[in-house]
Amino acid sequence: MTNVRPTSFFEATARGRVAKLVDAGSFREFCPPRLRRTSPHLARLNAPVAFDDGVAVGSATLEGYKILIAAQEGKFNGGAVGEVHGAKLVGLLDRGIRERPAAVLLLVDSGGVRLHEANAGLIAISEIMRGVLRTQAAGVPVFALVGGACGAFGGMGIVTRLCNEIIMSEEGRLGLSGPEVIETVKGVEEFDSRDRPLVWRVTGGKVRRALGEATYLVDDDIDSFRSVTAELLCRYGAKPLAVADIDEVTAEHARLAERAGRFATARDGREIFQASGFVDLDEVSLLPVAKFNQQLLEYI
């Protein structure tokens, strides 16, 4: 019983995720560590820096499709976005407009703005959001892959939702305000951030999939992320990205308003699962991914 074991996406470093996600050896890094584009803000604060400022960006192929890819290192400052980190992401998205890859992949593992960098961090996040929209407007899809320890929160949560498709593992989380922030501001009765099952029922991959925000729910292994990404690349290759027209946007707004109304009083992912057709609510969180996906499709 040895190691033909799948490689955990959750456990891997950002570079480890890229290496195993893309076609072997195809990754060409932009702004590599040897260029030492480190954060001047962290240095001024006497905090340790990383040679890549916590994000690896570059080009690669995936099942032969040309892609641009960015992977945030969640273990460095919680994957938070600072000026240099943000500039690398924006630069990548802009490059996407010039080079027109099959897609830009964002491996999001971030709590959002790097508070140390204050306004520089905030500006960086907003530039990333605009970058995503610009790249999409140029006809290049942007996919988010969320499965790390930090999840996708804060400004990066918004960036993730701007993407055309989101692939999540059940270990991944997607939200805006972080659980601790909610508890601090609203009190523990409103949200107990130490109730980890609750946190995952509200922000985890399964509930995001049930709500339809995540397109795919996959097992925590890089191969699963890869094969589902390949499916998306194929699908978008066949039917290129069209800019949404005003009717589509209005319909989407109406749909979101209806959904917000339907779940106005829901306080827990259990209610989402129930509305999605799951019967044994205690079992949902322990269901293997394949079973969960199968049952979800049956109910839809």
Added chain:
Amino acid sequence: MNQSSENPVMWDALSRNSTARLERGAAFARGREVATEDITRLLEAVIEPGDRVCIEGNNQKQADFLSRSLLKTDPSRVRDLHLLQSVLALPEHLDIIERGQVSRIDFSFSGPQAGRLAALVEQGRITIGAIHTYLELFSRYFIDLTPRVALIAAQAADREGNLYTGPNTEDTPAIVEATAFKSGIVIAQVNEVVDKLPRVDIPADWVSYFVKAPTPHHIEPLFTRDPAHITEIQILMAMIAIKGLYAEYGITRLNHGIGFDTAAIELLLPTYAAELGLKGKICTHWALNPHPTLIPAIEAGFVKSVHSFGSEVGMERYISARPDIFFVGNDGSMRSNRAFSQAAGHYACDLFIGSTLQIDLEGNSSTATKGRISGFGGAPNMGSDARGRRHASPAWLRAGREGSRNRAMPRGRKLVAQIVETNREQMQPAFVERLDAWELAESAGMELPPVMIYGDDITHIITEEGISNLLLCETAEEREQAIRGVAGYTAVGMGRDRRMVENLRDRGIVRYPEDLGINKRDANRDLLAARNIKDLVHASGGLYSPPRQFRNW
């Protein structure tokens, strides 16, 4: 024998006194059953000043309701107590000392209350009789520390007072036997009173009273280690342990001291050890609590038998589904027994391996630190050579030969290993010239420095740098260099005599990963058979049900 008629010798004073106590207690009980609201008055009625009172509680099961009730007793009636306890775990255990009702304590371990205890000792508010290892304390219950009153915890009682202690039987049989058969008073708190027990663990004859506690006694999941926290360094040390010690000596029977280092070993069995062809050759028989991290090894067929000191929260269904492995009653639930498991670890195991905080140049190992009087629990017993042992095993014979030093009479030897990273958090060294235990002894007025495992019992030391075999050292100087040779970049390690260490390495006394054929780059978390709690649940086929704090689902 001549007896003066003025002073006849009474040979049944204890039982007469007990009868008197029970007569006083009758007012607050119906038969053996005491109503929840009457317990404090009952305690006041049956406890007398100066009594030796044993309060059951290990680091898992606690007689917490009885402890709280003791705190409510009238200090003028319930006073001058001599407390006997395995573990001082709850704040209540020290509150009663602060109330001035206790004059003396004998115990084994006090982890959570160690700082507070040290403060009370310093203030002169309590005398410590002695700190013991568990089996030693139980032993004294039968010699010179027999409890007069025992406050115990059980899962259930029937109307007669028979008790079911179930998976968490733990210390109860040892405590109750000593007390009941010296005319003592046994009072049990139970979670429920039922018509029929699943099985009888303690017969009603041995029990004086039982009371239903308002809330079930708390059990701490102390032996659960989340694999998510296991580091690459711990995995490297586990590889060194498996290849350099377990495989080397063919260790089939063993005990693991609790910790992430040993959890890493458990999780490497189905992967790394299996790759080395060691299934069936090592780790078959265990004295061990039901560690969730052992599940993959059990499922992979490494393990034949596990006897436990106590149970572990969340493991009940898994244990019941594996009755060939664990000790399970006809009723389907486990029975643990700390006294027997400690004896098993001492005499029937070929290896103890555990972690520590400090090791000195002789190999003395201690977790004692200034300002905390904590004791060592079962480690001194597990981590000592069993000189009364007579049956042979290959590992025992080999260790005996290696440690023989030209002795005319050959004998065997138990393997006792300490596994520790050379630096702890904040770069605190694990290897020191002088243990903090010396300072603690001075400040707390102890006769001896509190040592967990003595240097002359330790046979091997494992760090991230390598493994030292102290058995093969011929002189104290060699022993010191063998320790320095694996002490990494601590001051002790950097003070090594390089040439001597190279010589020891040539003789196989000190071995580094490359000497064992271990590639350090293989030491990564992919080698773990389970990388998080959920993996353990899946490995158990859904039978393991982790407590809340370990879940994120």
Added chain:
Amino acid sequence: MEHFTLSYTTTPRLQEGHLPRLCGVVASGNLEVLVEPLDAADLCLIEVNTSAPGFRVIWEALLSDFVERNQVGGVQISINDAGATPAVVGLRLDQALDAYRSGL
């Protein structure tokens, strides 16, 4: 933060043509190690940036042992450390050098 650079004379490098390699992550108790080629074939330069000041003596002992054990001529090593223990530093250096040599 503490910054220092150490310079070691070594046996000349055996092979050319290695690409820079990065190993590890700057997280608490961890470090990243960047290994790059250096023009001077018989020199090893090691630059340490650490958020845990005051342990230079240990760094020097550990790094000189590392250089002695390995053929690191013509190599430049740059470290961003966030308080890793010597055990972790040693492991990461080995991993980084291995990645550099094997090109993986």
